[in-house]
Amino acid sequence: MQRKKAVVDTKIESAKISKGLLLIHTGIGKGKSTAAFGLLARALGHGMQAVVVQFIKGRSDTGEEAFFKNAANLQWHVMGDGFTWETQNAENDLASARKAWDLVQACLQDETVNLLILDEFTYALKYGWLSIDEVVAALKNRPPMQHVVITGRAAPQALIDVADTVSEVNLLKHAFQAGVQAMPGVEW
Amino acid sequence: MQRKKAVVDTKIESAKISKGLLLIHTGIGKGKSTAAFGLLARALGHGMQAVVVQFIKGRSDTGEEAFFKNAANLQWHVMGDGFTWETQNAENDLASARKAWDLVQACLQDETVNLLILDEFTYALKYGWLSIDEVVAALKNRPPMQHVVITGRAAPQALIDVADTVSEVNLLKHAFQAGVQAMPGVEW
Numbered sequence: 001m002q003r004k005k006a007v008v009d010t011k012i013e014s015a016k017i018s019k020g021l022l023l024i025h026t027g028i029g030k031g032k033s034t035a036a037f038g039l040l041a042r043a044l045g046h047g048m049q050a051v052v053v054q055f056i057k058g059r060s061d062t063g064e065e066a067f068f069k070n071a072a073n074l075q076w077h078v079m080g081d082g083f084t085w086e087t088q089n090a091e092n093d094l095a096s097a098r099k100a101w102d103l104v105q106a107c108l109q110d111e112t113v114n115l116l117i118l119d120e121f122t123y124a125l126k127y128g129w130l131s132i133d134e135v136v137a138a139l140k141n142r143p144p145m146q147h148v149v150i151t152g153r154a155a156p157q158a159l160i161d162v163a164d165t166v167s168e169v170n171l172l173k174h175a176f177q178a179g180v181q182a183m184p185g186v187e188w
Numbered sequence: 189m190q191r192k193k194a195v196v197d198t199k200i201e202s203a204k205i206s207k208g209l210l211l212i213h214t215g216i217g218k219g220k221s222t223a224a225f226g227l228l229a230r231a232l233g234h235g236m237q238a239v240v241v242q243f244i245k246g247r248s249d250t251g252e253e254a255f256f257k258n259a260a261n262l263q264w265h266v267m268g269d270g271f272t273w274e275t276q277n278a279e280n281d282l283a284s285a286r287k288a289w290d291l292v293q294a295c296l297q298d299e300t301v302n303l304l305i306l307d308e309f310t311y312a313l314k315y316g317w318l319s320i321d322e323v324v325a326a327l328k329n330r331p332p333m334q335h336v337v338i339t340g341r342a343a344p345q346a347l348i349d350v351a352d353t354v355s356e357v358n359l360l361k362h363a364f365q366a367g368v369q370a371m372p373g374v375e376w
Contacts, residue, residue: 015369023218023374029355031213031223034230038222038252041229043373045251063233064226115373147374164363167217172354180352181203185231185303186211186335 020146021164022139026122026155029169036117036149037064040074043147048114049073051107055100055152056080056120062188077103080120097129104138111143122152125159132158208334209352210327214310214343217357224305224337225252228262231335236302237261239295243288243340244268244308250376265291268308285317292326299331310340313347320346 023039025032043050050073058080065076079100081092101124107113124130136158139148150159160166175183182188211227213220231238238261246268253264267288269280289312295301312318324346327336338347348354363371370376 015364015367017366017368018371019368021363021368021371021374025219026360027358029357030211030353031219031226031355031357034226035219035223035357036226037229038219038225039374041225041255042222042251042376045253045255046373048373063230065233067229067233147371160360163361164366164368165218166360166362167219168358168360169217169219169223170215170356170358172348172356173351174354175209175352176203178205178352179203180205180207180209183206183209183335185234185236186209186227188230 018145019164020142020144020148022162023147023149024155024159024163024166025149025151025169026153026160026166027168027170028153029171030174031169032151032153033119034064035167035169036119036151037068039149040068040115040117043115044071044073047073049112050115050117051075051077051113052117052119053077053100053104053107053121054080054119055097055124056082058082059188063185079103093127094129097124097127100124101130101135108138108142108146108148111146113143113146115147115149117149118151120152121150122155122159125156126154132156135159136162206333207352208330208332208336210350211335211337212343212347212351212354213337213339213357214341214348214354215356215358216341217359218362219357220339220341221307222252223355223357224307224339225256227337228256228303228305231303232259232261235261237300238303238305239263239265239301240305240307241265241288241292241295241309242268242307243285243312247376251373267291281315282317285312285315288312289318289323296326296330296334296336299334301331301334303335303337305337306339308340309338310343310347313344314342320344323347324350 081096107116248266269284295304
């Protein structure tokens with residue numbers, strides 16, 4: 001039996017353009033942030049400079065932060081105050097999001113940043129803390145070879161429109177449905 | 189406006205069972221292997237012992253391998269000979285898959301392995317190199333606290349049935365569709 005590559009793979013090989021990519025990981029399934037952290041490892045392995053900005057998470061005891069914190073070429077910023085249903089403090093949420101966005105804007109003007117990860121960024125748009133027009137304009141004006149990864153549920157269409165690659169992670173099954181708690185090393 | 193957490197998140201918090209999980213990342217979208225590597229970083233950050241077995245990929249110049257290769261508590265095995273449409277050598281493919289599976293079986297009996305990643309494993313099932321019954325039996329009999337992550341397109345139903353968490357990554361958009369080549373740090 002002759003085995004053929006899928007059409008998508010043939011298309012990948014014939015592509016020749018080289019540019020910085022905007023990638024979005026959205027959907028309600030598990031794997032959006034972890035796929036961003038996998039890309040982070042990949043980029044650091046190529047000697048690239050990377051910045052991670054976490055918009056919602058407020059905790060700094062995660063396995064990923066512990067593992068990456070000593071990596072060369074990496075800045076890791078935990079800018080959130082926790083999920084909005086935990087804080088119920090709209091003013092604080094807005095202030096945290098604006099502060100994180102100021103940091104992101106500086107990175108989007110810095111061509112020494114090769115990879116910028118905006119973790120759980122879509123929630124800042126969903127709750128109206130940031131303007132989608134302002135965000136799209138800043139993304140479009142970034143250095144041409146800079147890669148940006150945005151994660152979070154329900155990415156707005158205007159963001160999808162300017163992205164190069166968009167993955168939607170769906171939940172076919174989740175361990176919590178069988179009563180399994182968030183396991184260290186898997187969920188955080 | 190009072191903000192509420194989603195039902196899925198409420199369920200996660202009420203779950204109490206602690207166990208090793210079988211996670212599957214399937215679908216044709218981008219992010220299946222990178223999500224596994226993100227989990228790897230997370231687990232290593234918690235001091236866990238991990239093993240990666242790559243079933244199809246034959247290259248060792250990836251960013252992820254370069255980044256992780258010096259990590260403590262990790263073994264990384266590249267067992268593939270490249271994709272089957274490249275090799276067109278059924279005997280070699282079968283022999284590589286069996287050799288990789290022998291290694292995996294040893295890990296599935298070793299309780300010091302906390303996380304086992306079987307990257308692009310589903311293809312070994314798709315091409316009939318391994319028996320799904322044998323694979324399912326070995327997964328069921330593994331140490332109770334061991335986490336296993338399996339990646340690859342078209343995970344068979346029998347594998348999904350025994351999994352705890354299954355994410356399906358769909359492709360909403362991919363940079364190759366606009367002629368962009370595989371960029372280092374993003375695709376490898």
